[in-house]
Amino acid sequence: MLEGLRMFVEALGGFMTPKALFDVLWATQLGIIVGMLPGLTATMGVALMTTLTFKMATSNAVLILICMYIGAIYGGSRSAILLNIPGTPANAATAVDGYPAAKKGLAGQAIGIGTTGSFLGSLIGMFMLALFTPLIGNFALSFQSFEFFWLSVFGVVICGNLTAPKDPLKGWISGFLGLFISMIGMENMYAYKRFSFGWVELSGGIALIPAMVGAFGFAEIIMVMKYPVMEVVKTKIEHVIPRPREIARYWKTIVRSGIVGTFIGAVPGVGEDIAAWVSYDLARRSSKEKEKFGKGSFEGLIAAETGNNACVAGAMIPVLSLAIPGSAPAAVLLAAMFIHGVRPGPLIMLEFPTFIYQVVAMVLLATTAMFILGLSLVRTLVKILLVPRQKLMPIVFVLCMVGSFAIHGRIFEVGVMIVFGIIGYYMRVMDYPIAPLVLGIILGKILDPNLRRALVISNGNLIPFFTRPISAVIFVITLLTIFSRMQWFRNLVSSATGGIKRLLKRS
Amino acid sequence: MKEKNMAKADFVTSIFLILFGLFVLYQSLQMPRFEERHVNPYSVPGLVPGFLGIVLAFLGLVLFVRSILKGGHRLELTASRIRDFFLDESTKRILITIILSVGYGVFLGKIKFSILTALYVFLFIVIFDYKRQKTLKDQWKIFLSGFIVAVLTSASVTYVFRYLFLVNLP
Numbered sequence: 063m064l065e066g067l068r069m070f071v072e073a074l075g076g077f078m079t080p081k082a083l084f085d086v087l088w089a090t091q092l093g094i095i096v097g098m099l100p101g102l103t104a105t106m107g108v109a110l111m112t113t114l115t116f117k118m119a120t121s122n123a124v125l126i127l128i129c130m131y132i133g134a135i136y137g138g139s140r141s142a143i144l145l146n147i148p149g150t151p152a153n154a155a156t157a158v159d160g161y162p163a164a165k166k167g168l169a170g171q172a173i174g175i176g177t178t179g180s181f182l183g184s185l186i187g188m189f190m191l192a193l194f195t196p197l198i199g200n201f202a203l204s205f206q207s208f209e210f211f212w213l214s215v216f217g218v219v220i221c222g223n224l225t226a227p228k229d230p231l232k233g234w235i236s237g238f239l240g241l242f243i244s245m246i247g248m249e250n251m252y253a254y255k256r257f258s259f260g261w262v263e264l265s266g267g268i269a270l271i272p273a274m275v276g277a278f279g280f281a282e283i284i285m286v287m288k289y290p291v292m293e294v295v296k297t298k299i300e301h302v303i304p305r306p307r308e309i310a311r312y313w314k315t316i317v318r319s320g321i322v323g324t325f326i327g328a329v330p331g332v333g334e335d336i337a338a339w340v341s342y343d344l345a346r347r348s349s350k351e352k353e354k355f356g357k358g359s360f361e362g363l364i365a366a367e368t369g370n371n372a373c374v375a376g377a378m379i380p381v382l383s384l385a386i387p388g389s390a391p392a393a394v395l396l397a398a399m400f401i402h403g404v405r406p407g408p409l410i411m412l413e414f415p416t417f418i419y420q421v422v423a424m425v426l427l428a429t430t431a432m433f434i435l436g437l438s439l440v441r442t443l444v445k446i447l448l449v450p451r452q453k454l455m456p457i458v459f460v461l462c463m464v465g466s467f468a469i470h471g472r473i474f475e476v477g478v479m480i481v482f483g484i485i486g487y488y489m490r491v492m493d494y495p496i497a498p499l500v501l502g503i504i505l506g507k508i509l510d511p512n513l514r515r516a517l518v519i520s521n522g523n524l525i526p527f528f529t530r531p532i533s534a535v536i537f538v539i540t541l542l543t544i545f546s547r548m549q550w551f552r553n554l555v556s557s558a559t560g561g562i563k564r565l566l567k568r569s
Numbered sequence: 570m571k572e573k574n575m576a577k578a579d580f581v582t583s584i585f586l587i588l589f590g591l592f593v594l595y596q597s598l599q600m601p602r603f604e605e606r607h608v609n610p611y612s613v614p615g616l617v618p619g620f621l622g623i624v625l626a627f628l629g630l631v632l633f634v635r636s637i638l639k640g641g642h643r644l645e646l647t648a649s650r651i652r653d654f655f656l657d658e659s660t661k662r663i664l665i666t667i668i669l670s671v672g673y674g675v676f677l678g679k680i681k682f683s684i685l686t687a688l689y690v691f692l693f694i695v696i697f698d699y700k701r702q703k704t705l706k707d708q709w710k711i712f713l714s715g716f717i718v719a720v721l722t723s724a725s726v727t728y729v730f731r732y733l734f735l736v737n738l739p
Contacts, residue, residue: 114734231635235586235628238621242593245618252603254614257596280670287666287697288659452697453714456690457722459670463677464726468736473678476739480674484667492578510617517611 066192069419076420077427082125089126090431093133095446098141101286102458103150104134104334105390106279109271110461112398113468120402125424127398131391132428135334135374136180136436139367141447143172152334152373155342155366163358170440174304175360176367177436179316182309183368184429186320187327187375192422194328198383199418202408207516208527212536214241214509217386218502219543221331225495230547232494237331240502241509243268250511263474270397270503272466272475273482277496278390279462280483283455285490302440308360315345315365323369327376331501333389334370334377341369375425382406382418386505390497393504401469576641583633590626594619662697669693678739683727691719 077083089111096107111130115123138149143160156176163172205213218241222233246257247267258265309316319341326337345365346355355362377388378395385407387393399406404414411418466479486496520526527533545551600615602608636642654660673689680688694715699708730736 113736114730117735231628231631235625235632238624238628242618242621242625245621249614251612252608252614254601256600256614256618257593283670284663284666287662452694453718455666456669456693457718459673459693460686460690460722460726463673464730464736464738467677467739468730468734471737473739476674476677480671483670487663492575492582513617513620514612517616518609522611 066196066419069416070192070422073416073420073423074426076121077125077423082122083427085122085126086129086427086431087435089129090133090428091435093130094137094140094432094435095443096130097134097137097139097149097153098443098446099449099454100141100145100147100149101282101451101455102134103278103282104131104138104152105274105394106282106458106462107131107134108391108394108398109275109279110465112271112394112401113465116398116401116469120404121420123402124395124399124404124421125427127395128421128424129428129431131395132184132371132374132425132432133435134391135370136177136367136432139176139180140173140443143169143176143363144444145447150334152338152370153366154335155338155369156363158342158356158366159359159362162356163360163363166358168358170302171304171308172358172360172363173440174302174437175308175364177302177433178304178309179319179364179367180371180436181429181433182316183320183323183370183372184375184425184432186317186368187324187372188422188425188429190321190324190372191375191378191425192419195379195382195418196411198379199408199411202384203411205408205532206530207512207519208530208533209536210508210512211516212527212533212540213384213386214505214512216536216540216543217330217505218498219540220329221501222495222498223543223547224329224332224336225497226493229493230544232492233498236489236494236496237498237502240499240504241506242502243273243499244503244506245510251514263472268478268503269470269475270500271394271469272478273503274390274394274500275462275466276479276482277486277489277500279465280459280479281486281490281496283459283462284483284487286451287455303437309364312361312364315349315361316368318344318348319365319368320372323372324376324379326369327373327388327392328379330380330386330388330505331390331393331497333391333497334373337373337376338366338370341372342366371429378421378425382410382421384408385508387501390500393500396504573640576636576639577644578641579632579636579639580641580644583629583636586629587626587633590622590624590629593622593625595622597622665696669696682738683723686726687719687723689719690722691715694718 077086093104093107096102097104107130108127111127115126118126134150135152138153139156139160141147141149142153142157143164146157146161148154148157160172160176163169218237219234222237223230226233226236244267247265248255255265322341322344323337326332326340327334342362342365345361346352349355349361351359351361373389377392380386380388381392381396381399383406385396385405387396396406404417462479463476466475467473469475489496489499516527528537597615597619600613600618602610602613602615669689669692673685676685695711698711698715727738731738
C-alpha cells in the first residue's frame, strides 16, 4: 500500500513539468470541445488522438489520451444540458434532467453541478483504480488458457447483454461478429492467412483503430447528417460555480453513483452510457424527491454525471490488469498502450509496476484540469455549439481519414474505416450495439490462441474448462448472464424464490 | 426504425447471418490441418473460426425464428415503397454523405491530398447548404463560405499533420 503511494507521488512529481502541464490543459480542453460537439464522441477523440501522438514518448502520449478521454466524457454534458442532445452517448442520462433545468433558466447551475459531479465521480473512480488494479492484477497471475478463454466469452456475452438492453440477441450477434473479424489475417501459431482470399492487404488483419474510427466516427457523421438542425436553448448562463451546500446535499448520491459507475466501468465493454443510466436509475429509486426526476432534478443530473466519469477510471481497471477494455474509448487506450510498447495484462505488476500509478496520476491531473476548465470559459465555449453541422462534419471526416491512414500509412486502412462506418451506421439503425463488435475484435485475439492452447494442454478434454475453480465460476456467471434475459428462467427464479419465502414463513 | 420494419430487417439480416455462419464454417473446414507436420489436431487454424461460424449461424437462426413470429417474413416490397424510400429526405442526405465520403476515399492517393480535401469539404458544404427554391445568385454566400472553409481546412490539416505531427499524408 505504502509502496503504491510512493510510486503515485513519484509519478505525480514526474508530471510537474511545464510541458506536461501544458499538455494536460490543451488535451483536456480539446476533449471537452470534442465531447460537446454531437457527432464527435470520446471514442473517436481518443482514436484520432492516438494517431497524432504515436510518435511521442509513451507517458506523454498516454497522458494526452487520458485527458482527451476524461474531457470528452465530461464535455458531452454541455450539449446534453443546452441542446437536449448528448455530446457523447455517455451523457444521454444527463439530458433527462439537464435540459429541463436549462429551460427553467438554470443552465449555469446545471453546468456547475454537472461539472462538480464529474469531478467527484472521477476522483472516486481514481481511488478505486489505484486500489483494485494491483489486486486484480495479482489475482489474474493465476489465470491460464482455460480462464482466459472463458473471460473472453464472458466479455462478449456481458457486453452484448448490457449494451443492448432491449434485445441482447443483437448484442451477442455484434460481439460474435467482432470475434470473427479478429480471425481475419495471419494467425499466430502457424502463420496461416485466414479469410484473406489471396488479398495481401487483408492478410495483415483488420486493425482496431481504423475499424473503431469508422464504426464510431464515420457512422456518427452519417447519423448526424441524417437529422434536422438542432437549436441551442436561449438562456443566460449564470452561477456556474456551485455552492458547497448544494453539493453536500447529495453526498449519498455522489458516493453511490461513483462506486456504481466504477464497477460498471470495470465490466468488459460496458461503457459510460450504461454507468450513467444505472447511477441515474438508482438515484431516482432512492430519492426523497422522485417526482422532480425528469423535470430538472439536480440530484438526477449529478448522479448521471458522477456515474459516467467514475466509469472512465473504472474502465481502466481491466485494461491495466487483464488487457480487456472496460469501455469503447478504453479499448482505444489499450490499443495505444500496445502501440507504445506497454503490455497491460496480468504481467503488468511484474513488467511495468510503476505504470499503474502513472495512470492514476494522469487521471488525477486530467480530472483537476477538467474541473478548472469546466467551470471557466463556459459562455465562450457554448458558441462552438452554434457551428452548423454541414460545415463541421466534412472536417471531422477529413480527420477520420487522416487518422486511419497515419499509423501504418496504408490507404487500405482508409477503406477499412469507410466500410466499418457504413456497417456501423446500419447496425445502429437496426439496434445492434457497436461496443460488443469492437470488444470482440480485441477479445478474439485472446480467445483464439487460448482456446487452442487449452485444448492442446488437456488433449481435447473439455472437462478442465468446467472443473478448474476460476473457470467454473466464470462459466457459471456467463451462463447466468445469458439465462437472465430469458423469460422462462426469470419465471423459474421468481417461483423458486417465492417457494423459499413461503417455506421460511411456515417454519 | 418502427417495430414492423425492424422485424422485416431482422428477417433479411437473419438469412444473411445463417448463410454467413455456414460460409465461415465451410471455409474453416477447408483450412489446412498440417497432418504432414504432425500438428496437434486441437491447434489447427480452422478450429476457432469454425466454432464462431456455428455460433453465428445459430444466433442467425434464433433471429430468423423470432422475426417470422413477428411477421417479418411478409416483406411487402412494392415499387412504390422502394421509390418512397429513395425519395425520402433523410435517405437522400445519408446517400449524399456516403457517396461524397467514399469518393474522397477512392481518389485518395490519386489526386494531391490538399486539393482533394479542399474539393471534398467545398462540395459537402455547398451540396448540403444549397436550396433549389432559391436562385444561384441569391446563394453566392454559400459558395464563398464553402470555399473559405475548404481552403482553411485543407491548409491547416496538411500543415498540422505534415509538419507538427510528422505524419506522411497520402
